[in-house]
Amino acid sequence: MRNSTKQIFILAYILALTLGSQVALGNNTLNVCKTCPYTSVKEAVAKAAAGDTIVVDGGTYQEHGIEINKPLAILGRNNPVIDSNFKGQILTVLSDNVTIQGLTLQNIATSYRHDDAAIRVVQRSNVRILNNTILNTYFGIYLQYSEGIVVKDNVVKGEKGDKAESSLGNAIHVYRTDEVEITGNTVQGHRDGIYLEVVKDSEVHHNTSQENQRYGLHFMFSNGNNYTYNTFRHNGAGVAVMYTDKVHMEHNTFENNWGAASYGLLLKDIRDSVIRNNIFRRNTTGIYMESSSRLDMQHNNFERNGWAIKLLTSSIDNTLKLNNFTGNSFDISTNGPSQLNHVENNYWEKYTGYDLDKDGVGDVPYRPVSLFSMLVERVPPSVMFMRSFMVDLLDNMEKVLPSIIPENLVDEKPLMSRVKHDSDRKLTQVVR
């Protein structure tokens, strides 16, 4: 008897607990549509209890300044559009555990004082922003002082028109936020596609960043992040990354960043990082390296760039191995004679040496820096003599008897054929 009382007591306790939590967290679904109990998202958010789900049905809602101050899931169904009509920010997340999914957010005016964004997360954690479309905004998604945020499969499109750089915001702007996952987003037409400042331990995968006014990807002071399988193309100045350690950049494509001030990838003060298996195609400068050291650059393809790599003498102790250099106007250019980098076992299309013992490694060293590229580095206007017969002659003379080009920047063991990064593991083993 005593036993059964105890059992009933426990049962009642559990029941009370579940009920209690039901009340505390809420689990209701609030519908928003033209004929529903709620006709605006703001109203539904105000009435919802923590843990509720708000389903926004198709249609256009003229709203701005929605503050989400409790854990909610806001889900769009049938492509609802929330239009701020250039009046201000749309969604501000001021609570942990929020999900925003499937909405179209549009029309936010340039605001220098507020930096208005379509979605802003302030000092929160565990927020998920999924499958949204953000059109014609100043900033798209703005994360600040937060952690554990997922930004996935969103499309952020700005209309840069011919606006000045200063009147454009970034598509995805992350400031002092750790453990962010930015995956599968398409961003275009903003100032910077993805902007990270003081962001740690984050992942940026499978994004496409194109046609931005300035940089496709821009990060500073953001240590220990991984960037893989992203595509950066047609950005005003390519990708610029600065003052950061321990970055992994793999399987990315940098292409068609073409113009007087364009770089595929600009590295400034990057240390102890890995750049592997990337493709640099048709950029004015594939990689520009300044004050960067201990970088491990292997298995990259440099195709049809103006300059494949501009390696400034302030960059030391970098490793360039097993990369393919094909169809570049200049393979490597540098600005001085001293060179403290390791260049080995790359494939250079311009290599004219021979391989008598048929081990796949050329018997004559290859010097990737041409005399003319040195001259252009020193006197930029001399580039107008590109393809002049005299220049070809000087380059060939310098190749035979190097006197001006840096003596240490040399590939002692150039490969005779293109490195096939996936299948050529055997050769890779041999030359290692």
Add this chain to the structure above:
Amino acid sequence: MNKIIKYVLLDIIKSKIIIAYTLFLLLLSIGLFNLGGSPDKGILSLLNLVLLTVPLISIVFATTHFYNSYEFMELLVSQPINRTKIFMSEYLAVALSLSVAFLVGVGIPVAVFGAGLTGFYLVLTGVFITFIFVAMAFLASVITRDKAKGIGIALMLWFYFALIYDGIVLFILYAFGDYPLEYATLAMTVLNPVDLGRIIVLLNLDVSALMGYTGALYKSIFGSVWGITAAFGLLLLWALIPVLSSRRIFSRRDL
């Protein structure tokens, strides 16, 4: 005048050199376009050919032709024909025959494989270069009566414009590298028709983006209709100056 041009043209065609030149250009251009893959690449390789061999062949052919037809000219001078007319007919006949050879040898492959504006500029530049170097050849020939000396001067002129000039300019640029040299470089390229032609074509290919700030500056100058017109106007000037000065020398000289 037309009659003289006709005679000279017939004479040139009889020598068969011009036909060999046409075939040589035709073979090279077709080969380069087939090798290059993209028409842009073909045009880029053709550019080197146009800027190196076309001036050389034009200048050597025109000089030898001038000395070889000296007796014919003396005969014409004994007739009541104006000396300027004789000279201009000779010049036009040689320049036209070489230009036609160039148009057939390079123009047709360019039109077939990679037309477009750049191809058109390349062909136009080639024709201008032909006229310019034939004019220089005639200038070299009227300066001296000695055939060996004349050919020597012609070859020196080619050597200067195709090679030495660029070397000198590169040296100057290197020596004065600390100064802003954009406009100085522009002025120096204008002083050499070969460089001018090369830049007209290069700036219209997309490699111009490689050329950084200077390239952008040049593109803003040569990219406009006015810029291109001015550039070709300068090339025309490069042909006119040697022709007119050699005509003057020819009409006053004791033959």
